[in-house]
Structure formats: structure tokens, C-alpha cells
Amino acid sequence: MSLKRIMTLDELHNYLHAAMQLEHATIPPYLTALYSIQPGTNSAAFHVLRVVVVEEMLHLTLAANILNAVGGAPNLAREGFVPLYPAYLPDGETDFEVGLQRFSREAVETFLRIERPARSPEESQGLVRRQRVGRGLLPTFRAADDSELHFYSIGEFYQEISRGLTYLQEEKTKSGETLFSGDPARQITPDYYYSGGGEIIPVSNLETAQEAIRLISEQGEGFGKRIYDYEGELAHYYRFQQLVLGRYYRKGDAPDHPSGGPVDVDWDAVYPVKTNARLADYPQPSELHAAAVEFNAQYQGFLGRLTQAFSGQPELLLDAVGDMFRIRETVSRLMRNPIPGTSGLNAAPTFEMPLPTET
Amino acid sequence: MNATSDKPHRSDPADVSASIYDVVIVGAGVSGAIIAHELGRNGFRVLVLEAGPGHDLTIPGYEQYLSRFYAATSKDNNAPYPPNRNAPMPRSTDVRRLQPGEPDASGYIVQNGPIALDSTYTRVVGGTTMHWEGKALRMLPEDFEMRARFGRGLDWPISYEQLAPYYRQAEFELGVSADVEEQAYHGIRFDPGYVYPMRKIPVSYLDKTVASGLNGAEVSLRGARFTLTVRSTPQARNGVPNPRYDGGKGYVPVGAVSVEQVEQGERCQGNNNCTPICPVQAKYHAGKTLIKALATGRVKLLPQAVASKVEIDPDNGRVRHVEFKTYTDPGSTEHATGIARGRVFVLAANAVENARLMLASGLPGTSNLVGRNLMDHPFLLTWGLMPEVVGTLRGTQSTSGIQDLRGGAFRRHQAAFAVSIHNDGWSWATGSPYTVLADIVDRQNQFGTALRRRLVDQVSRQLQLAFMVELLPDQNNRVTVDARYTDPLGNLRPVISYGLSDYTLDGIAYSRQLSRLIFQRLGVEDHTTYDPLDYGYISYKGEGYTVRGGNHWAGTHIMGTHAKDSVVDGTQRSWDHENLYLVGAGSMPTTGTSNTTLTLSALSFLTAERIRVGLDKDRSPATIAAA
Numbered sequence: 011m012s013l014k015r016i017m018t019l020d021e022l023h024n025y026l027h028a029a030m031q032l033e034h035a036t037i038p039p040y041l042t043a044l045y046s047i048q049p050g051t052n053s054a055a056f057h058v059l060r061v062v063v064v065e066e067m068l069h070l071t072l073a074a075n076i077l078n079a080v081g082g083a084p085n086l087a088r089e090g091f092v093p094l095y096p097a098y099l100p101d102g103e104t105d106f107e108v109g110l111q112r113f114s115r116e117a118v119e120t121f122l123r124i125e126r127p128a129r130s131p132e133e134s135q136g137l138v139r140r141q142r143v144g145r146g147l148l149p150t151f152r153a154a155d156d157s158e159l160h161f162y163s164i165g166e167f168y169q170e171i172s173r174g175l176t177y178l179q180e181e182k183t184k185s186g187e188t189l190f191s192g193d194p195a196r197q198i199t200p201d202y203y204y205s206g207g208g209e210i211i212p213v214s215n216l217e218t219a220q221e222a223i224r225l226i227s228e229q230g231e232g233f234g235k236r237i238y239d240y241e242g243e244l245a246h247y248y249r250f251q252q253l254v255l256g257r258y259y260r261k262g263d264a265p266d267h268p269s270g271g272p273v274d275v276d277w278d279a280v281y282p283v284k285t286n287a288r289l290a291d292y293p294q295p296s297e298l299h300a301a302a303v304e305f306n307a308q309y310q311g312f313l314g315r316l317t318q319a320f321s322g323q324p325e326l327l328l329d330a331v332g333d334m335f336r337i338r339e340t341v342s343r344l345m346r347n348p349i350p351g352t353s354g355l356n357a358a359p360t361f362e363m364p365l366p367t368e369t
Numbered sequence: 370m371n372a373t374s375d376k377p378h379r380s381d382p383a384d385v386s387a388s389i390y391d392v393v394i395v396g397a398g399v400s401g402a403i404i405a406h407e408l409g410r411n412g413f414r415v416l417v418l419e420a421g422p423g424h425d426l427t428i429p430g431y432e433q434y435l436s437r438f439y440a441a442t443s444k445d446n447n448a449p450y451p452p453n454r455n456a457p458m459p460r461s462t463d464v465r466r467l468q469p470g471e472p473d474a475s476g477y478i479v480q481n482g483p484i485a486l487d488s489t490y491t492r493v494v495g496g497t498t499m500h501w502e503g504k505a506l507r508m509l510p511e512d513f514e515m516r517a518r519f520g521r522g523l524d525w526p527i528s529y530e531q532l533a534p535y536y537r538q539a540e541f542e543l544g545v546s547a548d549v550e551e552q553a554y555h556g557i558r559f560d561p562g563y564v565y566p567m568r569k570i571p572v573s574y575l576d577k578t579v580a581s582g583l584n585g586a587e588v589s590l591r592g593a594r595f596t597l598t599v600r601s602t603p604q605a606r607n608g609v610p611n612p613r614y615d616g617g618k619g620y621v622p623v624g625a626v627s628v629e630q631v632e633q634g635e636r637c638q639g640n641n642n643c644t645p646i647c648p649v650q651a652k653y654h655a656g657k658t659l660i661k662a663l664a665t666g667r668v669k670l671l672p673q674a675v676a677s678k679v680e681i682d683p684d685n686g687r688v689r690h691v692e693f694k695t696y697t698d699p700g701s702t703e704h705a706t707g708i709a710r711g712r713v714f715v716l717a718a719n720a721v722e723n724a725r726l727m728l729a730s731g732l733p734g735t736s737n738l739v740g741r742n743l744m745d746h747p748f749l750l751t752w753g754l755m756p757e758v759v760g761t762l763r764g765t766q767s768t769s770g771i772q773d774l775r776g777g778a779f780r781r782h783q784a785a786f787a788v789s790i791h792n793d794g795w796s797w798a799t800g801s802p803y804t805v806l807a808d809i810v811d812r813q814n815q816f817g818t819a820l821r822r823r824l825v826d827q828v829s830r831q832l833q834l835a836f837m838v839e840l841l842p843d844q845n846n847r848v849t850v851d852a853r854y855t856d857p858l859g860n861l862r863p864v865i866s867y868g869l870s871d872y873t874l875d876g877i878a879y880s881r882q883l884s885r886l887i888f889q890r891l892g893v894e895d896h897t898t899y900d901p902l903d904y905g906y907i908s909y910k911g912e913g914y915t916v917r918g919g920n921h922w923a924g925t926h927i928m929g930t931h932a933k934d935s936v937v938d939g940t941q942r943s944w945d946h947e948n949l950y951l952v953g954a955g956s957m958p959t960t961g962t963s964n965t966t967l968t969l970s971a972l973s974f975l976t977a978e979r980i981r982v983g984l985d986k987d988r989s990p991a992t993i994a995a996a
Contacts, residue, residue: 050439053432200619201568201609328571331638 012152016174019080019189025171026077028149030084032164033070033226035093035147036124037063038361039110042283043121045341046112046358051279055113058249062121065229065246071198071210072222074320078196079213080175080189084320086313092363095286097145099124100160103138108147110358111285114277118253125247136166168227172220179216190215195322202324237265281345283358291357293350298357305340305359312337313363379423380416380669382695382707390416391984393691393711395676395726397421398496399655399966400952400973401717403542406662407977413984415668416709417659418693420456420718421493423672426656426663428627434499438646444803446489446500446920449646453492453699454857456675461487461918466904472864478721479854479864485904486867488745488918490719494672497719497920498654498966500645502766503605505545505967506787507536509776510556512961515841519780521872522841523958526930526939529558532971537563539970540603543653544623546570547603554600555776566620567608569601570637573792575759575832576601576769582891583771588883591779597887601769602789605653605966606637625650626660641793643766673697674707676718677860679730681946688714688949694858702857712987713948713980717973720955721863724848724925727951729861735932735945740849742842742927744960746919747869749877750798751884752833753893761794761831762802768792774883775962784839784876787962788883794831795896797917802828832893836880839962840873842924869916874909881914921965923954940979941972952976 016022044059074084085091096109101123108124111117137151137159148167151159161167179189190213197212211222228239229246237248237259244259251266252258258270284291289306292299312333319326344357392408394401397419405415424430438449447460463476464487473480480486490497510529515522537560546567549559572580580599588595607622614620624635637651647654662668671693678692690708697703716723724740733739771788779785795801802824809815809823846868850861869877888895899906899915906915929935932944941956943949952973954965 050436053429057428199612201612335638 012150012158013170014152015154016170016177019178022080022171022174022178023077023082024149025167025174026073026080026082027084029073029168029171029226030070030077030086031091031093032147032167033066033073034086034091035097036108037066037070038092038095038359039108039117040066040121041341042110042358043113043117045338046281046283046345048279048281049342052113052276054273055253055275058253059113062125062246062249065243068203068210069226069229071203071320072213072226075197075211075213076171076175076219076222078320079192079219080178081192084317086317086320087310089363089365091313092309092361093145093147095361097147099147100163102162103140105146109286110361112283112358113280115254118250121250122247122254125245125250136162136169138162165227168223172223175216175219175223188215190219193322196320198320198324198327202319202327237263281356282354283345284349284352284355287349287358287360289360289362291349291352291360296350298344298347298349301340301343302357302360305337305344306362306364308333308337308340309359309361310363380671382671382674382705385416385669385671385674385709386707388414388416388710390414390709390711392416392713392715392980393418393709394715394717395691396496396716396718396722397423397494397655397659397670397672398717398719398953399498399543399658399970401496401715402655402658402662403539403970403973404715404717404952404977404980405668406658406665407974408981408984409662409665409668411981413667413981415662416711417662417668417670418674418676418691418709419494419670419672420675421450421453421672422699423494423670426494426626426660428625431626431650434646435648438642444642444645446645447491450491450493450499451699454702455673455694455696455699455704456492457856457862458492459489461489464904466902466906474854474862477856477862479851479862481849481864481866483866483868484907484916486745486865486918487905488920488922490721490920490922492722494659494670495654495656499656501652501654501920501966502644502964503647503652504767504789504964505540505543505547505603505605506772506963507552507557507603508961508963508968510558511776511780512959512963515780515959515961519778521780523927523929525958526928526935527975529556532968532975533558533560535971535974536967538974539967541566541620542658542974543605543967543970544607544620545603545605545967546608547601551600552603554772562616564611564613565603566614567610567622570604570606570608570765570768572601572768573760573764575755575761575764575792576790578755578757578759579790579832579891580769583887586887586890588774588886590774590777590879591782593777593779595773595777597771597773599769599790600772602767603967604765604768606643606647606765607635607651608637623653623657626654626656637765639764641762641764641766671695671709673699675858675860676716676726677706677729677858679714679716679726679732679949680708681730681732686946688946694860696858704858713950713984715950715952715976715980717952719953720922720925721848721865723951723953723955725850725861725863727926728848728850732945734926734936734943736934736936738844738927738934738936740925741844741847742924742958743846743848743865743867743922744840744842744924744957745867746837746921746960746962746964747840747873747877748917748919749836749838749880749914750833750917751836751881751888751895751897752795752798752831753888753895753897754827754830755832756830756892756894758825758829759832761792761829764792766791766793767835772962780839782872782875783879784841784873785962786836786838786876786880788880789835789837791833791835793833794828795833797835798833798897801831832888832891834884834887836877836884837919837962837964838873838876838880840960841870842927842958843868843870846924848925869907871909874907877914877916878909878912881912919964921954921960923957923960923965925955926951927958928956929958941976942979950976950980 098105203210257268259268260270391413434449441448457477459478467482513525516524547565548569586597610620674693680689690710694704767789854862926936
């Protein structure tokens, strides 16, 4: 999919679908690293990864709320929603690889790049003309002259959504209508979602939509030059940085200089899982292969359940908690077992989603 | 400063001995934490002495308890908490069958009988809320007036109506999940428009199955008819916040206790080991209140300090100081003695330890009632197999129960009781699922797929009912001390005498009959058996029962209207020592059929208010004099 400047409701929907896809796309890499940590070890790293995953789920839900508010229909179960890893995110003039890998220094470096995208040097521009290296997690941008451009970073992508929302609402207001005509019953409210990591915002107007966008785009990298975001939450970038610097941040600390207690990381207490594993890596038939297929079906089922929850049945989020336990159990079955013939690499979930059945 | 520990909030013995606090509290459990927080945030300087170690307010500290629990062979209530020679705690695994006339001193508590009681408590920061199940039911209005209404037990000096505002504070502090419309029964009244902080915890499939077979069934008891209803249980664990709470302001659930931002414990995930420890801290424990108290900057915690004596000024009866013994290593009895001085003293060490400390200090009270009227809730368990798989072991340990026989005119003659439906199957009664697994492997020689199938078949149909039966105050049930029994620090150990009256035994016998009726109606195959060799086995009117303790220690310093027949007044202030408060379930003259924590938390709010007003009065003239 390539996107154009948001001038119509359809284009806004496309952007918001892309936003949901993007917010989800970081979850499989984070989950793979999280569950590769051997149980009972690396408490600090486990909690850091866990809270970031939870907040990515919050962002995904906020994107769904905005889409629902402007009359869209979230669909996480459709083909291509989950990318094939490795995929790529832009970092200014280059792309970097986002893959499924075990918890390691290298993985944390990638996570830091995900959470702190570079900002375009020129405020107004935000788009660059360059070659792509591979499957991008951000769609390309189709300019008015039909040439293909790239967002400089995730920040520019959300800036465009923010601008588009304001523009379309102004247009609608002129004709006495509103952009926010979605069914309020499709909003996810704090009843069904909460964590310490910021509260879910039901979206009903431009103000709440912008608030949601701000929460999504600032929770990663912090608010202005500070390490805590607007809600007083330690930004993801700095949460990860604690693992590299070996120390917790405290309120009042300057960026890069945490002054809290020590963070102990045992980089070896990790299952040696294969990076970007594929179903084809597992012998067939084998229990490993069967478990990997089962995982993908479970995950697809989970995304289906979320789709229903985002379509007017928020109470299904409670059942999704059970799904997440099952997902964890299956991942753990895979990760504890070596892949035959790899001299010491363990299995991992592949996140290759089964194709929807033909109708 | 090491931020992964709670050092910034800790005091040391030298500092303590050199200071005079506004309030000295013995015990960092739920009562102590609430009172410390209330007074600290109102500007008073508070010291909390805690017998156990103080690493518990960090995630790594909490996780050590979890790992210990996971690795333990016995999953009893104190399994997560390391043995501590200097602050020993009772464990159910220590209890043996008693021989008449021979006290059993093999555990920390010396059991004098006639019945061996396997109730426990936990001596760590957070106290017994570290292992409690989290049930948070209010007492019935009639529970406060047992003598007046039924000619049984004792009356409280305060009424349900007087306690109601403090119940609301306690439900906020503990974070209770329940639906008001389901909880207004047997005269329980709520203010118009009141809602609990969070909606009820979703009930289990097992609950729903039992409800569909049982709701509307009629039973008769002493000439009255009762209709049974399966009702969800109010619980102090995080669920779905109610946006209508506090006039529409809503409620923000309190997650895991930590100095660092971890964002865990926001919502119950349905792990099945609430007791003895919630893996994600979705269940309330007193550490959540204590960390707020410490954050006021005016509350200091001195862990590893075991209160050993309450020293009284013989001229005026006021407490001079509390003597304590501090140790550096839980494995060594090497210790130093210190004193804590203050204007007001609060004993919040639980019903057994409060009484033990007073008696060890030679303070049985004018009424001679310190230690007497010891109460607990005896439990009768019954268990069987449902006709179909009902998903046992899913959800939190218990989400519903039957409360219809908690009250009624029959209480003139026999004990009331509450019933819990257990989502953890026969765990309490038989040690399932571990024992079921051992049985299938060792005795049925099954393995692989057959083993898995049989395990599912035998575990997922399990139904266990727990009947929690009322026990009235009885002066012969008591805590005493005896110079022959001391702990390694030289502190006198509690000696308990405990028996059940016919009033309670009739309630137990009726419970067994009712369970047969319930099983019949549900098509349950009854597997209940009571082993005559079990330490809790008793015979009554020709039938045998095994009775378990409920860990609801109460009644050792009951409140009343006069120094002659009670130990404390309606604000938990000692009649004999005007600057001393004895707080907790020990102050309750009766406990009805409510788990004690919610009510003792409500009482703590009431007492904190009383102490604050008293200290404010003390303070005002002093300020004027200074000016």
C-alpha cells in the first residue's frame, strides 16, 4: 500500500489501518525477546520488555479507537496485517532491520532504534526520496506527481495523521457535519483496558483524537527533551536504555544519566532461539513443526478476537487474556526445544499467519 | 543509596532509641500500614516496628517469595516465606494430632487443645495479607448485636451503621471488586448511589454450572425456609474499575509495589495461587499501603525489630516505651535491645501476637480478658466430582459462594455459616492436583497421553465446598504464655487453648447435611471422607468431621463498653493504658461469618481518626503556650 496526502476520509482510513499495523508490528519482536528470557531469571529485563509490550497494545487500541471514531472498521485478521520478518523501519536516510530474535544486546539496540526515530531536520518536509532496502513497516508515500517518497520516520507519519484529522474535521464542519460520526459503542473504554502505562482514551472528537495521537507518538521517545512522557511514564527508549546502562532512571534524572538502583542483566540466561525462524526450518512431520503451526493459528485467532472486540464487543478483551496465556505456553514449548540439525539453535514462533480460507 | 531496596525509608535502632515519635506502631501488616499512612499524611511522625525482614517492598524481594513458593514441596500458606528463627511463624505443616492433656510444643505455637488448630499468620512486612485469599465481605448488621438479638455471644459497642463509613474507606484502600446490587442481603445496607471501586470479578464456569443447578433451591433450618443463591464474592483484587465510583470520578487500581516503574499487577489474570501469593500483585497486600505511608516522608520502618515488652509507668498507667530486640541475621539469634518512645502506641501485631506481647509484659488487664475469647473460623470441607468437566483450576481460587445462611433467627440455636465454591478443586482438602498426579502415576501406572487424559478427567470435574462456620467468644478459648516456652530470642511463645462449642458443632453438622443435599441436586459424586487419624478430626452426635482453621484469629482483646468486661473501647483504645491502642481482629467481640480483614481495616481507619483527633488536641494547647 502506498499513501497519499490525507485529503479524503478514505485516505484517513488507510493511514489509520497502517497505524494499527505499525503499532502491532513491534509486538512480535518484543514478545520473542521477552519469552526467550529463561523463566526465573532477568527480572529487570523481563519487566521492562513486558511493560513496553503492554503499552504497544495500548497504542494499537488507541489507533483502533481513532479509526472507529471516524467510521472505519479495524481488521487485524486480514491478510498481510502481520508482516513477514525481518521487516524494516525508516531512520532518516536509511532503513534498519526489525526482526524476531532472542533477548540480547543486539536486540536491545534494535529496540532503542525503534523507540527513538530520528526527526526530520526540516520541519515541513518529512519525506525523502530514496531506495528501499526491503519490506517496510511504514507504507510509502505517493506524491502528487505520482513519484514514490518515504517518511523520514514514524514521527512524520503521525504528523500527517494529525494534520489530516484537523483538515477533514474543518471540511466537515463547513458543511455542518462532523468527521467523528463513528458508533460510540465501538470505543474501548478504561473499563476494559487499563495499565499503569497511560489510560485508554475513548475518541469522540478532534480533541480526544489528537490526545490519542500524542500518547501514541510520545510514549516511545519521551516528551520534548525529557525522559518521562506527559503522563509521567518513563518513555520506552529510556526503559530499554536502563538495560544497557545497568541502572534505573529516577524522577529528575537527565537523559543518558540514570541515578537509580542497579539493573542486573544476565545476557546468557536466554534460550538460544533461531533469529527470524520460519516453518520451513522445522522438520516435517515433527512436534516442533506442529507446535509452530499451532502457534500461528492461535495468534491468528487472537487477532480475530481483537477485531471482534474492536467491532462493538469490548467484553471479548477479557477472553483475550486467556488467549495470551495460551500463546505464552505455546511459545515456551517451542523455545525450550532445539531444532534438529542446527547444532544448538532452539525453535521460536514464526508469526507466519495462515492465509484466510478462500470463499 | 540503593534504589532497588527500601533503605531510604528505613530507620536504624540507634536513631530510634534517640527519637520520640508521635506514634509507635508494632507490626507492618494491614492495620499498622493503614494507621501509619493516615497519621503520616496528617503530619505526624510515625515509627513502625516489624519483626520480619524488610526487603519486601521491591519487585526482586517479592519475586524471591514467588520462587520459594514455586520450588516448595508443600504449598501451605507460609511456603513463600523463609523460616526466621527470631520471628518464627506458625505453619499448618507443624500441626499434629493432640493427645489429651499433653500440650504439643513442636511448632511455634504451643497447642494446648482440645483441638489442634492449624491456622497460621505471617511475620513479614505486609503481615498476613501476604498470604490471605482476598475475600472482603462486610459483616451483617445483626453480627454486631448477637447478644441483644439472639441471646448469644456479645454485642459490639458500635453498630454496623457507625462502622459503615469506615467500611467504605477500607473498600477503597483494599481495592474491592464487587457489585453492590448483589451484596445487599441480610440487612447489609449501602449508601444510596454507592458502588464498589471495581466491578465484580468475573465468576468462573464452575460457579455458573453450580448456580444453574442450585439457584432457587429451598432448604429448611429450625423451622424457617431459605432459598439458595450462588452469589459472587467481594474480593480485594484488581478487576474492572467502576466509572461510577466516587460520584463518577472512577477508580485507579493499585499495581505492584516497587520503587521503580514496573507497571505490574493492574488486573487479576486468573492465576490460581492467590493464597499464598499472587504472582502479579493484583491481590491487595499491606505493602501497597505501607509504601504510600513511607512516601509521606514522616513514617519510618524499622524491620527485624521484635517487640519484646510494653513498659508501663506505674504512676499513671501510660505506656512509657516499647522494648524491642533487633537482629541482623534471621539465622542467628545475636541481637541488641532497644526502646521506642512515643506519645501514642499501637499494637498491630495480630490477635495472637498482641495478646502474647501484653501477657509477656505482665499486662492481663483489669478485666483479665487479654488473650481470652480467642476466635477463628472453623472450616468444614466437602468435595466431590461434578457429572461433567467444569474447568476446575481456572480462574482465581474462589469467585462465588452461598451466603443465604449467614443470618437468621436460627442463630439463637446454632451457628451461621458462609459457603465458598472453590475454583482450585480439592486442593485444600486433599492436596490435589499434586496428589491426583501421584496417584495416577504411582498407583494407576499411567503415562503419556493416558496420564494426561486421566488427569484432566479427574481434576477438571472437581468441586470443593468450604463451609466457614461461626464461632462465638468463649473465655476458655485463649492465648496464654508460659515461662517454659520461649523462642530463640527469649520471647515467650503463644500457648493456645481451643475448642468448639455445641453451637458451632451444630452448625458444622448442618453444613455436612446441606452439602449432601447440594451434591444430590447437582448430581455430584460425593468423595468426602474424614480420617479419624487427622489432627482436625472430631466426633459429634455419632458422626465424624475434619475441621480446619481459617486463619481468622480474633477476639483476644475484645472491645466493649466497660473496663470490667472488655480490654479496649469502641475506638480500640485500651481501658487501662490511655495512650495505648490494641488494634486488629483481636478487638472484635464477634466475627459472624465474615473474613476478618475488611472489618479490621475499617476499624483501623476509625482508630486512626481517633488518634489524630487526640494528637491534634494535645498539640493545640502546646502551640498556644509556645506563642
